[in-house]
Amino acid sequence: MNILALDLGTSSVRGLVLDADATPRPGALARRKVHLATGEDGTGTLDGPRYLACLAECLDELADAGHLRDVELVTASAQWHSVVPLDVDGEPLGPVLTWLDTRATPSAGAAGPTDLHAFHQRTGAWWHRGYWSVRLPWLRERAGTPAARFAGLAEYVLEVLLTEAPISVSMASGTGLLDLRRLDWDAEACDLAGVGPGELPPLAPMGWRGRLRPEHARRWPQLAGARWTVPVGDGAASNVGSGCVDPSRAAVTVGTSAAVRLIQPLPAGAALPPLPDQLWRYRVDHEHVVTGSAYSSGGNLFGWAKRELRLPEGAELEAALSRVSADGRVSANPRFGGDRPPGVAPAGSGELRGLSFGATAVDLFAGLMTGLCQLVAEDLALLESGVVQPAEVVLGGGAMAASAWWRQAFVAALAPREVRHQRHPEIGATGAALVALGRVADGARLGGIGRTDEAEAPNTVAGARPG
Incomplete structure (x- = not known):
């Protein structure tokens, strides 16, 4: 089949x-x-x-x-x-x-x-x-x-x-x-x-x-x-496709937008666990819920910055980012598209701070990317307050696959948690298939999840012709 x-x-x-x-x-x-x-x-x-x-x-x-x-x-x-x-x-x-x-x-x-x-x-x-x-x-x-x-x-x-x-x-x-x-x-x-x-x-x-x-x-x-x-x-499908199907693992997914989420088993009719005021909760299916926070910026911010700042591509950009000061010369509010619920900041709320004549386009880019990392880290701490122990984190989504530097920036922001990377580019489709099959728990055994510093595995769907 x-x-x-x-x-x-x-x-x-x-x-x-x-x-x-x-x-x-x-x-x-x-x-x-x-x-x-x-x-x-x-x-x-x-x-x-x-x-x-x-x-x-x-x-x-x-x-x-x-x-x-x-x-x-x-x-x-x-x-x-x-x-x-x-x-x-x-x-x-x-x-x-x-x-x-x-x-x-x-x-x-x-x-x-x-x-x-x-x-x-x-x-x-x-x-x-x-x-x-x-x-x-x-x-x-x-x-x-x-x-x-x-x-x-x-x-x-x-x-x-x-x-x-x-x-x-x-x-x-x-x-x-x-x-x-x-x-x-x-x-x-x-x-x-x-x-x-x-x-x-x-x-x-x-x-x-x-x-x-x-x-x-x-x-x-x-x-x-x-x-x-x-x-x-x-979001629910991406969690399953990232192998994050129970409270021991949280997913940080960065596609067009970004989110941090945690799945819990909860059949229909069962009492709902308390929900922190700042987090949302939705249904995966009749047997599971997913709780988390989402952001209007993600891969869209990554793409905007690369285009408008006229940054180099591929290995050249990664090398330039590796030379950015660890303490960050530029800080940023990445809410370019406004807030996702429950926030009410309108579109156009993004900010760059700490600019000087010594700041480069790469510094600005690094500030934007680490700004999103910090938002995720704050909300993950809130999400963990409802589980027994701090979660292992799995990074996933197309934007995560695009930059080893950005993955390491998430590792630094989420420390001391163990952070891994799901290299498969189609986590949403894979997750939806497992939900359809009634095999949500099998997501925990998906291949492709490894250390963030591992070399990229071959892309098994790379032969497809893009539209």
Whole structure:
């Protein structure tokens, strides 16, 4: 049996074929970059139909190369928090708001939750611009055509492809409207969002499986008999793919954005452990929760700095970074894209401090990267307060693979913890496959996790042609 794992990310959409043990098939990767529209006003949106077209191109490429033969299961890792208003026919009434969009504000005169602490403990979220409790009323106020219902990017895409597309408890938890214990929409959160029955996607039961619509089965006949599982939130999938599936290991993942997270087993109906005020909590699946903190800056900051500071590439940049003073000539606030919940700093809050005429572009770059390391270290200490012993840390994500110097900067910031590196570049897809198989615990035994100073292992998916 083969598994097709889709990664519905912010900067790209990818399709990856794995074997029954969630090991990537060599060369069986297709990806397309997607355009994220951003603006100084806090805009961070995607074009839903164009995104869907990019996914279809990935499937076409995999099919043409023969990689979709023997695929029996399709799963997905998808970005949390996105939302798009839909009309009665399921067509988008505007762009998709991503996690990066900071424009939503509470309606004038709107009151928040009756008990902020109880709301946070129950939903794992806050009454905040990053969640649907604030986003949906804001979208309604600006809609030219009234929305019939709302969906996340993943639900919109899958509704087009499949005969039905309920929302997983993982994706629902990222909306901020889910009761994490009861695994049902939270009445107070839905009231704040101003939504009633039929305006939210139906919640998928445990073990749900879907099928392609007939017209798409004709386009991709290799997938006609495949079972589709509900998507897993990207952060949860990345933890599993990083081998961080219990409280003994925390994942620090740096892709487009960055996050530090810890998974705990917690079946539906079980009492929720106390949740620190500064941390969020979402669902991995019906049996596990993930707790952590996220940041708007990550690989996007890395890419911006390399481009705008006109830095050298590859080994030349690594060598220049190795000569930067250990105490750091420049310090930085890396919140270029504003705060993720619960913070409220707007986009454009980044800062550089300690500049002098002796500061170089490499000094500025190092200050930005170590600034993010320090934010992660502070939140990891808070995350560890709820577990028995300090966690081992596993670094993962594409941006971590790009710089040995940055990995060592994380090692220094997170000391004295043991810090390792998951070198596999497709941790989200691998993690989503393991969740779909009901084998979350097997993530602890994934290959590719080693010392941060080890030479890079061969990339088993490197043969794929980039989009």
